[in-house]
Amino acid sequence: FSTRNWRSEDAKKTLLEELRARQQEILPFYPTKDGDTLSGTSAGSDVDAVACSQLARMQIAALLGSGYTKTVVQALLPPGPSVALKSVNHRGSDMRQCLEQFHDPMGCHQLVSFKLKKEIILLQRLQHPNIIKLKGHCQDGRTGRGITAILEQGTPLEMIQLLQSPWEERFRVCLGLVRLLHYLSQSPLGSVALLDFQSRQFVLVDGELKLTDLDDANVKEPTCQSDSDCMLQFPLRNFSFHCSEQRICEGMNEMRNLYNAYRYFFMYLLPHQAPPMLQPLVKEIMNSTGELKKGIASTLEAFEEILHIFKSGHHLENLPPLVIRDYVAVRGVSSVGSVNYRCWPSYSHQGCVLSVHSVTEAADICRSQPQCSSFTVQDQRTWTGRLLASFQSSFSHLVPDVNSVVYVRKMKASLVQAL
Ligand SMILES: Nc1ncnc2c1ncn2[C@@H]1O[C@H](COP(=O)(O)OP(=O)(O)OP(=O)(O)O)[C@@H](O)[C@H]1O
Structure with missing residues (x-):
């Protein structure tokens, strides 16, 4: 790190500790034991893979979005489809707060980059149709700066727009979310909780919901001493869970995701204008998820049943x-x-x-x-x-x-x- 801007030895120590903590946080996600740095790669033998050497030839066409940590731009690489390039947002709150505290641009860049590194590793390990596809990632190996994820491109999920779309499309988004949460509940890394669960963490690709922001994913169930440590608290509801013999709050990650899906997505998208004959089934889903009476596996079954009926037209048997x-x-x-x-x-x-x-x-x-x-x-x-x-x-x-x-x-x- 640059020592130029160190205000105090204490600040230096804290930043180093932060960096080590972030490094430790991502180590368990590496498939191999040598959880070293990420080297630039394309996504294996995948036909969609984009090599780092192609980055230089890409033309940046538009800003797709930015958040506290990252910026995403659209890049063109004819004749292929355009891709989304995600990198550290140098003007984002994460960077600003770090600079205010430590006054070290390079150290702060490294610190914020860990979030993107974590996301890249999770995207490599967690693969599902409702998770954005990682086509490649690049890093300037010399300095450790300039890490870029090359992703399939989506469009931001606009809730207002979705609210105006046909029920079939809104159901598709909710079904995609439920399929994703079912996968996350038993992923190769264990049960994954999405701590930051809002519509801006997702994009749409051809109408299909995909998770794009994984830096706030938590792959460990919370630890506990007693049941009172296993409380899920939301603004309007609390739920309590059991502290297992292994001292973990069993199933809490899954239920956290499910209740968030209910309060951020189902509540707005699902009941409104559902086909009349499907309304009782939709109501049942709303009840069971709003009260967390059932887990994600049963919820997925209920969704797939609705899909089956909707596709087969059984709900229209009363038509003259x-x-x-x-x-x-x-x-x-x-x-x-x-x-x-x-x-x-x-x-x-x-x-x-x-x-x-x-x-x-x-x-x-x-x-x-x-x-x-x-x-x-x-x-x-x-x-x-x-x-x-x-x-x-x-x-x-x-x-x-x-x-x-x-x-x-x-x-x-x-x-x-x-x-
Ligand atoms: N693959 C993609 N295609 C199109 N837009 C995307 C893609 N990935 C992300 N975006 C857009 O970029 C925005 C920022 O990305 P991301 O959520 O990963 O950054 P962040 O800094 O972690 O955001 P936040 O502050 O919400 O946590 C997203 O809200 C989304 O609208």
Whole structure:
């Protein structure tokens, strides 16, 4: 470390102690015994891997986000997809606080870098579809400065935007989170708790939730002397756990994650506009997670059951089967350009685009909307395999399209023949 800026021997000692503590903290995550420094690598034989030598040729295109510790930028490396580069945020609170205390830029850089190192190691050890993919990492070996993680790029998870999206997409985010928490509860490193659990720790990649901020992950269950040490405290609720013979608060990491998932995600995203027949199952999940009556394994089962029913369309068995008789199918055309009306929450801001299990469900929706006189079933599908249907109030602009079918309400159908 630079000795230039040492204000006192005490400060020097404290910073050294801090550095050692951070080093100790990450040592257990290394797969091998020699938990030395991270050397620059790409992600093994992975086809998505990006080598450090490619870093210099990358073009920084945009700032994707920054937090207390790290900054993330978008980097272009044609012809491949753009990637996210994560490095130490020199203007972040972590760095500022360290500089105020120790006045040593290089020492502070090293100290803050440990958080990114920890994250890189955890990303190497914890691999799951709902954890951001590490494509490579680089470090200037000479100085130990300039550590960079090369990650798949996502978009920040905007809660307000999600609240306005269809239930199917909101359910997807919650399901992804539950699958992730189930994995973390029995990960190769043990049960992992996410201490900082807010929407900004996650990004979306093609609609799928992915954890990107792992520096506050805790891989050890809390230790205890008695049950009274095993209290999970939240602003509005407390939960107590058992102190095991091994003197650990058993299952507390898992339950901490689950309750956080309930209060930051399920509460806002899950119940609102759930399909009527699925509401009792959703309510059960809300009750069991809000009261921590069940663990993550049972919660995952409940989510997968909802997914299964939703995909199979079993929740629509009460639909009037003959409702489709009120419509005439006009094949090979699309009503793009017809007068659309808006509905909420729609897959398109321009009109009323909803996902449906079948043409019968689309017909039932059209029947329930006074403005609807026709609907077009496209060949596009959502992540669950449901069809996208676009609902219109007029069908005056039919254009040839082999991939779609327009269904026109019968009382209006005679007009179509005239077109
Ligand atoms: N792979 C990624 N793709 C796109 N944006 C990302 C990616 N990873 C992180 N971000 C954005 O960058 C921000 C900062 O990243 P990160 O959360 O890792 O930093 P941090 O300093 O630990 O943040 P915090 O202060 O919230 O703990 C995130 O909130 C997120 O919006």
